[in-house]
Amino acid sequence: MINRKTLAKNPKVMLAGSVNSSLVTLKRMIKHDLNVTGVLGLRPEYAKNVSGYQNLEEISVRNGLPYVGFKNINDAEVAAFIRRDPPDLLFVVGLSQMVQQEVLNIPAYGCIGFHPTCLPKGRGRGAVAWLILGKAEGAATFFLLDEGMDSGPILVQEPFAVTKEDYASDVIVKICAAIETALDRLFPLLKKGVAKFDPQNDELATYLGRRRPEDGYIDWNRSAEDIHTLIRASARPLPGAFTYVGGTKMVIERAAILENCNWIGVPGRIVMKDSSGTVVQAGQGHVLVQEFTGVREHELSVGTSLGIDFPHQFEIITKLLRTST
Structure with a gap:
């Protein structure tokens, strides 16, 4: 079953992220001239162990977008930044931190997460490695965040194939290309104030454990x-x-x-x-x-x-x- 929500036309959106997929999403927001009211980025000093880290400050400033750096997405100053001009939707893309309910409740219509597997299969951590190891199928999936792990209803999903010759960097390139295709389908609808949510079937869910x-x-x-x-x-x-x-x-x-x-x-x-x-x-x-x-x-x-x-x-x-x- 698909649930349709009617948003305000050209809804206010924010982005929080820290890696390649975050940067690709922000670039697509700018290309589609979305009403971006703020960008939240992981500060460089806290990104030592973040694979594929991207500092979102430069592109935000260059495009005149309000920006704030953070250590943890759930910090009080982050919530204050979001509340100063509450968005209709907050995109949380490429961030391994779990978003707590206080932040989830601020946007008028919720927070949108991203995961590079064909949800509901492949929920969890370390998806790039698990994709190459053959434990999940690839897809750029944007979904409504809830209190579960990658379990919310899906807005858009764009599959991609992982071959037996792909390295991690190759898979990341494929993920970014799939993100672009998925958002090119999603963003025109959002600008019209339309969002379709397809609930996940939890009975089909599989979970990926953390890799060290x-x-x-x-x-x-x-x-x-x-x-x-x-x-x-x-x-x-x-x-x-x-x-x-x-x-x-x-x-x-x-x-x-x-x-x-x-x-x-x-x-x-x-x-x-x-x-x-x-x-x-x-x-x-x-x-x-x-x-x-x-x-x-x-x-x-x-x-x-x-x-x-x-x-x-x-x-x-x-x-x-x-x-x-």
């Missing part, structure tokens, strides 16, 4: 396909898939599955090198490491083992414990 940087650790006993997928899902602007060379962390930025390799080795061990990269034995198949950071090329010689040598580490710890008693 340590989830990018490479287990070389996995198949080459699994390792390649993890590398793509963890790549920039995300923290990266990583292994160790001795005690030094090595982040693998780009790799490929090497077909028809006639070398056989121990998983995690370098079996050959050539001009195309470094070939590492996986549990099944081979991974061609093409781009990496953290170590130098000469440290990756044939026969070098990547990862944590647990038997060797256990032996060292055992010796240390014996000498200390």
Whole structure:
């Protein structure tokens, strides 16, 4: 069932955000000449751990839009900024913070959230990585925020496909393109004062758990396909898939599955090198490491083992414990 709401024509809108999708949304608002009465952006000093951070202040000032930076969307000064000229709709796009009810209640018609999966499937955190890992389908989805997790009725949804060659940065480009298409459909309706809300079917909902940087650790006993997928899902602007060379962390930025390799080795061990990269034995198949950071090329010689040598580490710890008693 679709619920239709009649808004004021050319309704007042605000945007709160912090990343690429936020910037794309703001640019589309400006292009469609929406009645933007304010922009709220995460301040740079609080964006250290925000992948794909974008400072919205410059474009706001350049276009004569009132701007305020914040640490937390629920701070009192943020609520005061929104209340000074309450919008009809507040778009919260590309912000991992949960918006509390006090802020949700300020806009006349509510807050509009964004999520890059085909809701109701794929609610939750870390969507870019989970999309590459094949745990959800991609879509630029704008929906009415409620007290649940990505559970409100949908205004517009524009699907996009994720391939087995896409890295995180490729998926972000696709997300931004889908956002543009979705908003080109939505904004002309909003300017006419029309909004259609399609309730989600909670029975179809799936949830994506939070991912942490340590989830990018490479287990070389996995198949080459699994390792390649993890590398793509963890790549920039995300923290990266990583292994160790001795005690030094090595982040693998780009790799490929090497077909028809006639070398056989121990998983995690370098079996050959050539001009195309470094070939590492996986549990099944081979991974061609093409781009990496953290170590130098000469440290990756044939026969070098990547990862944590647990038997060797256990032996060292055992010796240390014996000498200390």
